[in-house]
Amino acid sequence: MRMTILAVLLLVLGAAPAIAAPPSIQLAHDAEARWVSFDLTPGNQIRFHMEVNGKPATAILDTGVSVSVASAKFARTAGLRISAKSEADAIGGNVAIGWAAPRAIELGGLKRKGGRIAVADLTAMATGSATPVDMLIGSDILSCCAIDIDYDARRFRILPSGRMPFRGVSAPLSLSRGSKVYVSELTLGRQHIKPVLVDTGDGAAVTVTQSTWKKSGLKPKAVTSAVAYGLGGPIETRLTILPELHVDGLTAHNVELRIEDDMGFSTKTGTLGRIGSAFLQRYRVLLDPHAGHIVFRPGKKVDEVPIRSTSGLLVGLDRDRLRVLHVMKNSPAAHDGWQDGDTICRVDGSPIAGNGLSADTSWSAGPPGEVVKLGMCDGTKRALTLAQFY
Incomplete structure (x- = not known):
């Protein structure tokens, strides 16, 4: 994972x-x-x-x-x-x-x-x-x-536009005036948000601007940080899990939400946020902007709870090691002094086993209270006690 x-x-x-x-x-x-x-x-x-x-x-x-x-x-x-x-x-x-x-x-x-x-x-x-x-x-x-x-x-x-191969809950969908990308709308707390980009190329679930988030009036128990990578490089966002979110007539539960800076990509594109692939893949989806709708039919993952990191380490595979891309705020890793760029060569005594594309990092979201022993590539060893922090 x-x-x-x-x-x-x-x-x-x-x-x-x-x-x-x-x-x-x-x-x-x-x-x-x-x-x-x-x-x-x-x-x-x-x-x-x-x-x-x-x-x-x-x-x-x-x-x-x-x-x-x-x-x-x-x-x-x-x-x-x-x-x-x-x-x-x-x-x-x-x-x-x-x-x-x-x-x-x-x-x-x-x-x-x-x-x-x-x-x-x-x-x-x-x-x-x-x-x-x-x-x-x-x-x-x-x-x-x-x-x-x-x-x-x-x-x-x-x-062809206008076909309806399956039935489900519909929400508005159109093409934005200038760039002609897909846009819709959603409801976050007391705030109705439009336009939001419907972006199958964005791997996150839902992202909104900082100002939009403030207007929603929502006050989650905990907010941490995350990192995303685009063609222009990395960006840091805030991250939380919402118990409920609405896309017109659709009600979704346990949605991972990212909050980006007001000078971020959403603002540059004239939108207030994005609905990405991690949200869409809960459903079978019909995108038809000329017919004016996006249709959602619940899929196998519709009630799946987002995986939460319990370590606070967001990592990527770098040949035979894991490189820390981001240390999440208020996490066990942050409290233990981990830094971006740290490299891990062994987990619980075993070398990093990757297939060239990815490696098993399920330990980073293991049960709270579990202690993971990590061998650093500089020869030192660290023990990280997992905990729920957002």
């Missing part, structure tokens, strides 16, 4: 420059039967296989991206010519981008010909994986249609 929640989110500002054939999107007559299998990255994003100019690519389904993005490495491999450099806002800061004009992009029963995509350095850290993905598929491609995401079965499909 990996305790870090990582986020891929990029908002490209402005229209794509230079000359390109006008984009055209076609859906196959059997699009409903063309399910696309996916897995969830360690950062909670939907990762799948597709084609660009006939070449296979790994991609993230990312409704928080206004213009789809190719990695610079994949763009070179696929023979995409990069031009017209500019910048875009991302979680963690600005990123440099270029532009390219692929002939065709294909996923499931959808095929887009012409148009432009952005090109940027897509880091592995932004998905929590050992290697970066090749593409982020955003609203410029996805918003033409409805997306049926079956998280329990790990598959999605692209449908």
Whole structure:
């Protein structure tokens, strides 16, 4: 189990420059039967296989991206010519981008010909994986249609807008005026919040701005801190667990909430927060902005309580060791003087056993009162007594 929640989110500002054939999107007559299998990255994003100019690519389904993005490495491999450099806002800061004009992009029963995509350095850290993905598929491609995401079965499909393949609780969904990303609304305590980004590329559950949080009037028993990684780098947020949260007619329980700075990404995108993949994956979800709704049907994880760290160590796998990415505030690790960057080579006497992509870190959320013996990579040893702190 990996305790870090990582986020891929990029908002490209402005229209794509230079000359390109006008984009055209076609859906196959059997699009409903063309399910696309996916897995969830360690950062909670939907990762799948597709084609660009006939070449296979790994991609993230990312409704928080206004213009789809190719990695610079994949763009070179696929023979995409990069031009017209500019910048875009991302979680963690600005990123440099270029532009390219692929002939065709294909996923499931959808095929887009012409148009432009952005090109940027897509880091592995932004998905929590050992290697970066090749593409982020955003609203410029996805918003033409409805997306049926079956998280329990790990598959999605692209449908004509207006289809209703299943019944559930509906909430408003539209495209924002400027960037054309997916937006909805939610209720937090006494505060009705709109617009909020509906972002399948964000691995967290729900995020709101500091000002929005204050207006909600909620006073949870405990608040700690966490870290997220975007294309622009890391950001620190506050973190708590809410007993209840409403998305229009939907009532959700035990929701992990992040509170970000008022000068953070939500403010830059003209929203008050985000609904991310960790929340969406509790349900089967239909995203259909042209029909004006998002539909939720409870899945196997609908009543699942979020995993709480009892150590306060958010870690990532670094070859044969665990590196501390963040020490959560008011946690046992914080009280014991742990620091970001500390490296762990043994847990309870056993070496770190990773598969190159992730390692078992379930000990970091073990039962309160349990003592974990950690061997540091500098040869010292530490004992950490686990406790519930948020």
